[in-house]
Amino acid sequence: MLPVTNPARIGRRILKRLLYSMLALRDAFMILLGKVQPTIAFTVEAQPCSVYFNFRIRPDRQDAFSRYINLARGLELAPIRCLEVEEPDLLLTLNVYRVSGLVSGLRAEWSTYIRDSEGKPRYMVLEARCGSGSMDPVNLFTQPDRVEHVITANRVDTLVASNEGDLFRSGFVMADDDPSVAVHKEWIIANDTIYWRNGIYDRTYYDASMIDAPVRSIPLKSVTIRDLTHWAPFLEPEAKHVLKYEGPLHFMINPWVNI
Numbered sequence: 001m002l003p004v005t006n007p008a009r010i011g012r013r014i015l016k017r018l019l020y021s022m023l024a025l026r027d028a029f030m031i032l033l034g035k036v037q038p039t040i041a042f043t044v045e046a047q048p049c050s051v052y053f054n055f056r057i058r059p060d061r062q063d064a065f066s067r068y069i070n071l072a073r074g075l076e077l078a079p080i081r082c083l084e085v086e087e088p089d090l091l092l093t094l095n096v097y098r099v100s101g102l103v104s105g106l107r108a109e110w111s112t113y114i115r116d117s118e119g120k121p122r123y124m125v126l127e128a129r130c131g132s133g134s135m136d137p138v139n140l141f142t143q144p145d146r147v148e149h150v151i152t153a154n155r156v157d158t159l160v161a162s163n164e165g166d167l168f169r170s171g172f173v174m175a176d177d178d179p180s181v182a183v184h185k186e187w188i189i190a191n192d193t194i195y196w197r198n199g200i201y202d203r204t205y206y207d208a209s210m211i212d213a214p215v216r217s218i219p220l221k222s223v224t225i226r227d228l229t230h231w232a233p234f235l236e237p238e239a240k241h242v243l244k245y246e247g248p249l250h251f252m253i254n255p256w257v258n259i
Contacts, residue, residue, distance in 0.1 A: 041101040044249035050097035055235040072199035078121040081184040105132035106147040137200040172223040178216040203254040214246040
């Protein structure tokens with residue numbers, strides 16, 4: 001017969017707090033010395049839904065676009081496939097979402113895609129704006145911008161603005177029969193390493209919430225877009241697709257891992 005267990009929890013509670021606080025202090029010290037990479041939770045919330053506006057870069061403007069973004073040495077643009085049923089294209093993506101974790105709030109990120117040293121396409125964040133301010137390895141600390149992303153009944157309205165005025169505005173109506181789509185594994189794997197324009201990158205880890213995420217393609221006839229950004233002259237006027245993620249996406253991130 002097993003011995004009777006001790007029901008007292010006070011001692012165990014103190015031991016747990018002491019043990020894990022000591023481990024946290026150890027990790028903090030090792031991070032400070034550069035011996036351990038920091039790891040932070042980064043959750044893309046389900047509400048309001050994360051939306052990707054994917055635009056083709058105009059064929060006649062691709063060289064000008066490459067010069068304009070002024071990539072770090074050794075990096076070059078790469079075509080990518082977002083959906084299983086399509087051919088690769090050079091794209092600019094605007095992703096608008098709400099994040100929680102170490103950082104929180106609404107974010108808008110303009111990204112393109114580049115090849116890494118192994119020839120695999122990866123995300124390259126070109127510009128990021130956050131409703132609560134943010135930090136990144138290019139600009140360091142940035143002030144908050146106006147980012148709105150609201151669901152009212154079955155409609156999603158998005159606005160990204162700066163002190164100078166509106167930058168991007170969109171609206172679309174969601175419907176139960178919006179087609180579900182299969183995301184190409186190439187687009188998922190591109191998240192493994194997320195570069196910034198100066199060549200610094202984040203290493204990301206994700207679970208089935210990303211791999212098996214339910215995604216719907218919004219019919220373009222129901223989407224209105226007003227793009228006043230400096231990116232618009234490089235893009236085809238109509239989005240290639242507007243993709244809506246139905247659930248949360250859970251990441252763990254090693255930020256700025258190559259410095």
